[in-house]
Amino acid sequence: MDCHLHSRFSPDAKKCGADTPQHIAEAVRKKGLRGFIVTDHIDIGHWTDSKPIDFDEYFETWERVRKNNPDLTIFIGLEIGYEKEHEQENAELVKDLPIEYIINSVHYWHPNDGFKSGHIQSFTSYLKCVSASLDAPYPFNTVGHLGFPERYAPSQDMIIDYDTFRPLLDEIIRKALDRGVRFEENTNAGGAMRLPRADFLREYKSRGGARPVLGSDAHISDSIGQYFDKAEKFLDGIFGKRDAQANIV
Ligand SMILES: [Zn+2]
Numbered sequence: 539m540d541c542h543l544h545s546r547f548s549p550d551a552k553k554c555g556a557d558t559p560q561h562i563a564e565a566v567r568k569k570g571l572r573g574f575i576v577t578d579h580i581d582i583g584h585w586t587d588s589k590p591i592d593f594d595e596y597f598e599t600w601e602r603v604r605k606n607n608p609d610l611t612i613f614i615g616l617e618i619g620y621e622k623e624h625e626q627e628n629a630e631l632v633k634d635l636p637i638e639y640i641i642n643s644v645h646y647w648h649p650n651d652g653f654k655s656g657h658i659q660s661f662t663s664y665l666k667c668v669s670a671s672l673d674a675p676y677p678f679n680t681v682g683h684l685g686f687p688e689r690y691a692p693s694q695d696m697i698i699d700y701d702t703f704r705p706l707l708d709e710i711i712r713k714a715l716d717r718g719v720r721f722e723e724n725t726n727a728g729g730a731m732r733l734p735r736a737d738f739l740r741e742y743k744s745r746g747g748a749r750p751v752l753g754s755d756a757h758i759s760d761s762i763g764q765y766f767d768k769a770e771k772f773l774d775g776i777f778g779k780r781d782a783q784a785n786i787v
Pocket residue numbers: 617643645682683
């Protein structure tokens with residue numbers, strides 16, 4: 539299953555030409571996947587030039603797609619951008635929604651000077667926010683794309699390696715295990731970049747962590763299921779070969 543993809547209900551996906559919801563389902567089928575979870579963006583305080591999701595329309599649309607595609611397993615979810623100052627608004631927003639799956643992601647963190655004060659400081663600031671996101675006052679299923687700022691680092695040598703960031707990564711693993719949430723392996727950054735990285739996942743597994751779910755983070759249909767073969771092999775190397783019948787989450 540593709541557990542992370544965006545549709546026209548996400549402003550950035552709309553801008554880059556996302557397919558209609560029915561076409562997304564067809565693209566998932568064509569890729570040979572069993573199903574998907576639609577996880578459109580909620581980032582309160584950002585993208586204020588776009589109109590917020592109309593949730594009546596959101597659920598009506600995806601319920602209809604689910605009904606029209608009974609061969610696919612489809613869940614209706616959201617990707618919520620975590621920020622401390624908006625956590626209560628997020629909680630309020632999802633409280634009464636019949637949401638089936640939530641990815642809790644950090645897209646904006648503070649302070650963030652775009653690597654001007656060095657990558658150690660930038661990554662530390664990001665990881666502190668991820669750690670805080672694990673105490674979010676709303677339910678969620680997975681931690682989105684752990685290591686996200688590596689995508690924007692000025693050099694590929696700038697990575698969130700376990701040894702350098704051990705105290706914060708230890709804390710993130712502990713909180714995730716305590717809360718019973720999973721990680722996703724996000725394949726959006728391409729075949730080589732791993733979010734999360736292998737050293738993190740080895741440590742996580744050694745403490746009882748379960749195999750991550752896979753998410754393409756597709757904003758257009760062509761990217762659905764991207765690099766899943768590589769990611770499955772990568773995860774097999776850490777968690778052992780997956781039971782083909784195993785379900786998600
Ligand atoms: Zn994201």
